Amino acid sequence: MKKKMLSLVLAGAMTAAMLTGCGSSASTGTNDASAETAEDASATEDTAATEESAETTESTESNGATFKIGGIGPLTGGAAVYGIAAMNGSQIAVDEINEAGGINGMTVELNFQDDELDAEKSVNAYNALKDWGAQVLDGCVTSACSIAVSAKTAEDQMFQITPSGSAVECVANDNAFRICFSDPNQGSASAQYIGENGLASKVAVIYDSSDVYSSGIYEKFAAEAANQSIEIVSAGAFTADNKTDFSVQLQQAKDAGAELVFLPIYYTEASLILTQAADMGFDVDFFGCDGLDGILNVENFDTSLAEGVMLLTPFAADATDDLTVQFVTTYKEKYGETPNQFAADGYDTVYTIKAAAEKAGITADMSNEEICAALTAAMTEITVDGLTGEGITWDASGEPTKAPKAVVIKDGVYTAM
């Protein structure tokens, strides 16, 4: 009896849920949906930023048309730092563009959705953005998500430009471009940098074999190291489940007499490695890629340990050119912290979209497919002077061409070297 009643109620609930689930979407046309998602977006992280963009939307009396940029990245979870930075950087660019009159007279709107670093959630976020009416995609911030979403954007013919999705496959489709360096590019550039500047001849690598980014860089680093007559004396892998104890990897590096430890990993693990290396009296140089950016912001981390750490990143917050100074000042004012490379990538992404859209003469009445075709063609013709490089150009493959920069941590700040 009880069971029957229960199943009756559950069946009812199911039907009701299905109907309301579909019903709500049925009643919401594009307009309602956009209002809903906009609310969600403000609920996620930066109420202030979205409100501000709403204000600027009102203040600039443009021709009333809007250009909708959807953004996707991890705003919660372990990689939230990257997603939030990219979102904030993009938002600053959007605000600046709107103040200056928008793109081709259109006001720019940004809706940034959370993907929790999960490919499946990322595709869901993309679908939510489509419901909102996104016309181009600024994302995803991370590689695996970017690859999963790019299969969908290619299907829908939506123009996609990822600020920081560095895996090769992120831009495999014609409609996808990126701002950052690719993983192989970072790996071989690191090896070249170490080799050409004579930083070390015996190098140990500690990398996260369960991470796309890290193992991707390591492979290319290892391949290029041979050409640079760098000897990789030990390669210690760790996995996502085993990333607090690095004594074995460090011990191996120490025993092998490494002069430099290459860390193609993210900053949280790197901060642990630095601490544990100091503990065991292993005094050696460390060199990393853009994932190390952010190490100075780890809460309660003794930043003196990071002194002398070198990293290959296209952006240094202490650079003195006007663009960087202005961006860093605005970012600090708004978000109260020093922007990292992901923020700069996000900023450049929006300006690249702007440059391409102006080149292609995008207008409000174009469909997403038309926008995609026009922007894809325009991308190879534009040159962008951004925060992450001067005179960045793209070829049809979607890869940017720009010079890598290395920074070193000196007196607790990133300093160009």
Add this chain to the structure above:
Amino acid sequence: MPEYGIMEDGMKKVSKTTKNNLITYGMVVLAYIIVQILVSTGHVSSLIQGLLVPFCTYVIVAVALNLTVGILGELSLGHAGFMCVGAFASAVFSLAFKETMPGGLRFFLALIIGAAAAALVGFLVGIPVLRLRGDYLAIVTLAFGEIIKNIINALYLGVDGSGLHFSMKDALSLNMEEDGLMLIKGAQGVTGTPNDSNFTIGVVLILVTLFIVLNFINSRTGRAVMSIRDNRIAAESVGINVTKYKLIAFTVSASLAGVAGVLYAHNLSTLNALPKNFGYNMSILILVFVVLGGIGNIRGSIIAAVLLTLLPEVLRGLSDYRMLIYAIVLIAMMIFNWSPNAIFFRKRLKQRFIGNKKLKKEA
């Protein structure tokens, strides 16, 4: 709930279980028809459309786990591992034959390969594991799930002119030819899997899963398995081969989880064995579906899986609170349903309630 009434009228003569099962099938078919109508009339948002295949994936794996937890009465914390095996086996196959085989046939074969691989692993895992009981079984299945994930993350597999290459170290040690195709790149997983699955296939697979599970429950084997669950010693004493029947149920459950994995893999073009999608967390999430839907209640698992997949997407931005709410629900459901005091309390309440009703009826 009109459909319920109609069915009840039309099927008075059919036995109670059959009726119950037909309702379950009917519910799935009805939901499918409603969704298809709404989709074809353009009333479903892209978000919901994108969620249709994940719904099917989680429904299948929840039903599969319910077979282990509800019918076999053992707690498996490794079902995400079986899903992972099914997903990777089928994705590798589909990727290898991406160019040389038509979509439908390829997916069908991928499905069989995924289910078979998961069944094989389930069988191999089951032999040692099912000798254990209770907490030990749970912790060992958890360990197996982690081992599977760990191995796949360290596995490199490629194919080129001279055949298959595989390594447990890194991609360089594969020594592949230039034009070779990387199938599994360690942690980078499988990239470029064709998107062969869709909602219709998903629903068909749900129906097949239901058919297998519901028939299993009502078969001789199923009754044997349930007798072991309820009293192992008594079951043994009437000559039921405990290990054999447990193993059958566990293998079926694992292979169905593999089917869910196949669906998962062919819905996304990247496949990584992250802790989040194939780790211990996913096993727990599936367990939450089962517990919330009612242990042993197949229909409940379906509804819980759909609702709990839908809710966080509709309420995007509340994801931080989602797991907290799940945790509270899990504890509350357990205490409410299993605590001796609560059971006593409910019994008394029911007695009073039904007792009154009966009295009224008699009067």
Add this chain to the structure above:
Amino acid sequence: MNTAVHFTAASETIVWRIGMSFVAHLINGISLGSVYALIALGYTMVYGIAKMLNFAHGDVIMIGGYVVFVTVSGMGLNPLASIIISMAVCTVLGVTIERVAYRPLRGASPLAVLITAIGVSYFLQNVALLVFGSDTKAFTNVVTLPNLELFDGQLVIKSVTIVTVIVSIIIMVGLSLFVKKTKIGRAMTAVSEDKGAAQLMGINVNGTIAVTFAIGSSLAAVAGVLLCSAYPSLTPYTGSMPGIKAFVAAVFGGIGSIPGAFIGGILLGVIENLSKAYISSQLADAIVFSILIIVLLVKPTGLLGKKIQEKV
């Protein structure tokens, strides 16, 4: 894996260095193992007496770590005082969990108890996630003694390792004496043997189990501090993997056996580190979990365990 390959010096030097690096890996393994041992002691206490797998034990450790983090780094308290606060907080937490979540289910099926324990574990993780955020906190090592350097710094033994080993030995001996010699300890043994009979002998079963949880949880606080000091990162998930591995250690040593938990922990840590160093750092976890399975199949009672009672 390739420690020795790159040395071309005289052969005795190679032998010396191989031996040296082996000793270093061994010591690192003991360092890791002593943390597992400490956690396993708490596990084995609760499992041995309440006959339930307290899945949330690892997360109590994490909470203990956060309490110390907040009191030391946030309020600037003396480390010793903060450890005592942390132990108090964890004891209260443990007893509360037992009272709210586990006691109502006493006598229910083990499946229900286990699922509830998983729920509690998730609850603690997500509360920590909401309160402290998901970003990693760098933990301040509370053991400020100097490291021990041998052979001109070729071999460094971290002070936290020495402290952890000593603390776990003290706790192991203390617990064994407590269980054997005190009245409440003997009551625990009685409860673990037979709850019904213990009750008839006038033992307060609920009270005894609550005390067990209190002891287990205060041990968790100590384990949390030492875990985070040895591997100074703190996230809401810090406790879960060490918690699971410590359970493996407890099973390895023989669940319910106090010296067994200690030995199992140390051995597991050493095995994990040596397989990382000499087999594959990627497959170390798989190897550790395989040990659990092998132990359960070959000698289900573990190294020092008594015969497992049939759970019905």
